[in-house]
Amino acid sequence: MKKIISILFIVCAFCFFSFNAEKETVTLTGIKVKAPFEMPMIYIPNFKNCKKLIITDFGAVQGDKNKNSQAIANAIDKANKMGGGIVVIPKGEWITGKIHFKSNVNLHLEKGAVLLFSDDPSDYLPAVHTTWEGLECYNYSPLVYAYNCKKIAITGEGELKAKMDVWEKWFARPKAHMESLKRLYYLAGYNKPVEERQMVNDTANFRPQFIQFNRCENILMEGVKVTNSPFWTIHPYLSKDVVIRNIQVYAHGHNNDGVDPEMAQNVLIENCILDQGDDAISIKSGRDQDAWRLHTPAKNIVIRNITVKNGHQLLALGSELSGGIENVFMDNCHVVDGAKLNHLLFIKTNERRGGYVKNIYTQNITSGKIAEGVLGIETDVLYQWKDLVPTIEVKLTPIHDIYLENYKVKDVKFIARILGQKELPVENIFLKNIKADIITDKKYITENVLNFSDKE
Incomplete structure (x- = not known):
């Protein structure tokens, strides 16, 4: 009996340590940043010990949006289940729909790789928990979306590019769009649950952000180029420990800010070239x-x-x-x-x-x-909201x-x-x-x- 117990103990110990070793393939690297205030160490993911997962091994085919979208999703899922992985986009143009991150994933674009994002709004459904100009709501998914993720990265020398034919038509703000803005303002102003703020319909036309890290931690974005955007380009939202470096942005559409850290903490943005319309x-x-x-x-x-x-x-x-x-x-x-x-x-x-x-x-x-x-410094900036809706609370x-x-x-x-x-x-x-x-x-x-x- 003692011998059996000993063998079981060894087997269990082996399984325990093997499991944890697999789960620890993504480590954290601390970055110390000098500032005139006390700046905490920023911890970003390190994928050097992680396996590469090439999307062509998961069925990606150039020119096939549906296959590429599914291949990227499957590769991300496997990387997550492995405890860490590098999802590789090889050289060439790969049209896709939305990309949803999971923890412990590095989306890596090789030199010459272009991820071309569809401008078909239906590719960004179902609606997700996101924001519109500081108000929480359910809207079209950002083209690249991470929600409650840890240890994630977008790296490489490739390009993320948005097709704009449809989004450009949405730049206009007709009456139906403005009515939807008013509805969201009142829903938020009177503290209605976010789940009730469903902003996807035939007329709201709330354009999604290009890249949103929503309630995430340990984020690295490095080396890539981002071209065009339906709305804000890079949006770390309610996220901590964020490094964005050595990237290029070119986006000259309506509301095309380059980087929008919103309620984000412990953030470093460095060595970037930003060329945008806002x-x-x-x-x-x-x-x-x-x-x-x-x-x-x-x-x-x-x-x-x-x-x-x-x-x-x-x-x-x-x-x-x-x-x-x-x-x-x-x-x-x-x-x-x-x-x-x-x-x-x-x-x-x-x-x-x-x-x-x-x-x-x-x-x-x-x-x-x-x-x-x-x-x-101006303290009376309301833009279109000045005459659109009244002040609820001063x-x-x-x-x-x-x-x-x-x-x-x-x-x-x-x-x-x-x-x-x-x-x-x-x-x-x-x-x-x-x-x-x-x-x-x-x-x-x-x-x-x-x-x-x-x-x-």
């Missing part, structure tokens, strides 16, 4: 009652060595900032001559947002001509402790335009060594600002 990097933290409920600030975000070729702002904060934004550091970024930007740093909010903005540090920024100015946004140092710009209207609110002035704005070759308007335009300083 903000290059826009830090957000949800909108109004939804964000007050989720109660998660965007926090500990470092942006460095970014080149911007086009957009609205180099760095925008808001206007969806109701969960708060703090501890942001931008360093050594460049806007090329000819780029059509409005501001280098733009903070925008309104009477509905609440939240807060604090501890924002930016330095060593160079730029050609800027349409507006270096720094803009909550102002405290904005304070903003630092800009070592800027060199060729041509601007102003250095700083800060339009605070009488009831809650903007506080503690510190500029140092901000140089512009040409200033065509007033150097400073300030309303309701306390403790503004500009030093040579």
Whole structure:
């Protein structure tokens, strides 16, 4: 009997350790990032010990959307069940529908590989738990979607590209679309369950994000190119430990921000080339009652060595900032001559947002001509919402402790335009060594600002 027990013990131990060894094929690598605030170590996945799974081994065929979609899904499923795997997209163009991640998966695009995403909205159904401009809802799946995943990556030298024929038609905002926006606003404003906010129908036309990491941890996006986007391009949402580096974005459609960390924490964005139709990097933290409920600030975000070729702002904060934004550091970024930007740093909010903005540090920024100015802070930015729906609840946004140092710009209207609110002035704005070759308007335009300083 003792001998039998011993054998069983050995067998069980072998199975236990074999099982755990398989589950630990994806390790974590810590990255230490310097910042003017206490920045936690960022942990990203390391797939060096993981097996490669080539999608052609799972039935992928160039030109066949359905087979490719299924092959990628099957490869992702196997990588997940193995405890970690690298799903390889080989050289060539591969048309596909949606891609849904699972934990412990690296989607790797080889040099010369193009994942071409269909623009048939039905390919992005059923609806998933996602967002529209800071409000949670069920909508078309993002083209690449990860929900509640850990240890995931998109890497390689290939390209993710969106077909745009249908999405471009959705850029227009006809009456039916605006009515759907109003419906979502009221559902969220009165705290209706997210499951009731079904926004897929014949007329809503809520375009999906291209890449969304939703409630995920330990994310790496490195090396790839992202071309075109129905909506926001790269959207880490309620996610932690995110590194986005050495990527290129080209997306010139409506609402095509480059990277939108929203209620994301411990984020590094570095060595990227961003060329898009809206903000290059826009830090957000949800909108109004939804964000007050989720109660998660965007926090500990470092942006460095970014080149911007086009957009609205180099760095925008808001206007969806109701969960708060703090501890942001931008360093050594460049806007090329000819780029059509409005501001280098733009903070925008309104009477509905609440939240807060604090501890924002930016330095060593160079730029050609800027349409507006270096720094803009506005507290009454509502865009189409101003006359679309009434304010449900007034909550102002405290904005304070903003630092800009070592800027060199060729041509601007102003250095700083800060339009605070009488009831809650903007506080503690510190500029140092901000140089512009040409200033065509007033150097400073300030309303309701306390403790503004500009030093040579």
